[in-house]
Amino acid sequence: xxxxxxxxxxxxxxxxxxxxxxxxxxxxxxxxxxxxxxxxxxxxxxxxxxxxxxxxxxxxxxxxxxxxxxxxxxxxxxxxxxxxxxxxxxxxxxxxxxxxxxxxxxxxxxxxxxxxxxxxxxxxxxxxxxxxxxxxxxxxxxxxxxxxxxxxxxxxxxxxxxxxxxxxxxxxxxxxxxxxxxxxxxxxxxxxxxxxxxxxxxxxxxxxxxxxxxxxxxxxxxxxxxxxxxxxxxxxxxxxxxxxxxxxxxxxxxxxxxxxxxxxxxxxxxxxxxxxxxxxxxxxxxxxxxxxxxxxxxxxx
Numbered sequence: 322x323x324x325x326x327x328x329x330x331x332x333x334x335x336x337x338x339x340x341x342x343x344x345x346x347x348x349x350x351x352x353x354x355x356x357x358x359x360x361x362x363x364x365x366x367x368x369x370x371x372x373x374x375x376x377x378x379x380x381x382x383x384x385x386x387x388x389x390x391x392x393x394x395x396x397x398x399x400x401x402x403x404x405x406x407x408x409x410x411x412x413x414x415x416x417x418x419x420x421x422x423x424x425x426x427x428x429x430x431x432x433x434x435x436x437x438x439x440x441x442x443x444x445x446x447x448x449x450x451x452x453x454x455x456x457x458x459x460x461x462x463x464x465x466x467x468x469x470x471x472x473x474x475x476x477x478x479x480x481x482x483x484x485x486x487x488x489x490x491x492x493x494x495x496x497x498x499x500x501x502x503x504x505x506x507x508x509x510x511x512x513x514x515x516x517x518x519x520x521x522x523x524x525x526x527x528x529x530x531x532x533x534x535x536x537x538x539x540x541x542x543x544x545x546x547x548x549x550x551x552x553x554x555x556x557x558x559x560x561x562x563x564x565x566x567x568x569x570x571x572x573x574x575x576x577x578x579x580x581x582x583x584x585x586x587x588x589x590x591x592x593x594x595x596x597x598x599x600x601x602x603x604x605x606x607x608x609x610x611x612x613x614x615x616x617x618x619x620x621x622x
Contacts, residue, residue, distance in 0.1 A: 332381030
């Protein structure tokens with residue numbers, strides 16, 4: 322089991338008539354960053370809660386660094402650090418006191434040197450003696466990350482770590498995630514920012530309605546969606562073949578292209594029809610396009 326950091330075997334969970342997890346099979350290798358993606362209600366939070374031992378599954382087994390989360394809860398939980406999506410904190414303690422208390426929960430004594438390192442890495446030194454309730458939302462999220470790391474777990478789950486944070490904090494968290502990974506930590510990242518998953522993750526797992534519908538390396542998934550995305554802003558009458566192009570924000574229209582030859586045909590039709598091209602963008606298809614295609618396929622669209 323040394324080549325497996327997290328093993329999820331045939332895991333199922335039902336709440337009444339709702340199937341939250343449907344026989345999910347997934348392994349995470351030591352030292353990799355796995356992106357766990359899916360729409361709201363896909364089962365991501367239930368799976369994370371099951372990994373942390375907070376939800377008892379109906380079937381299947383989960384191990385963290387070889388420790389079963391049900392039979393060996395203490396060892397499994399010690400090997401795992403979870404950064405929750407919700408900003409949950411105790412308002413009566415300072416940042417440093419919060420991290421010392423969290424250390425105590427895991428039996429980590431004489432841990433101040435590591436706490437200092439985490440504070441520096443997350444740019445929390447200036448707030449170390451500030452009460453938690455006085456912090457901004459972004460700073461509170463940094464403390465949540467610090468809490469998950471304070472007992473030095475080999476496996477870290479980051480559940481929407483950059484939700485609602487500013488650009489500067491998002492970039493600093495990206496840098497810190499990469500640093501943790503270089504230091505040998507295995508990371509499972511859930512995010513709705515697909516550019517984040519594309520930039521950080523070695524592999525991508527996609528859940529939909531409790532089922533694992535895709536699992537591959539990020540590069541392989543991107544190769545399944547070769548081509549370009551054309552975004553074009555137009556004025557005037559639009560030639561009939563292109564009148565139904567997908568309209569996105571601000572009047573921009575989008576169309577997927579397999580080659581630049583298609584682009585020339587579109588531009589030629591616009592010129593001949595007297596349509597004025599106000600602005601134009603063209604980019605290679607990205608993980609968002611892959612994700613949408615998979616969701617459409619699973620929906621039968």
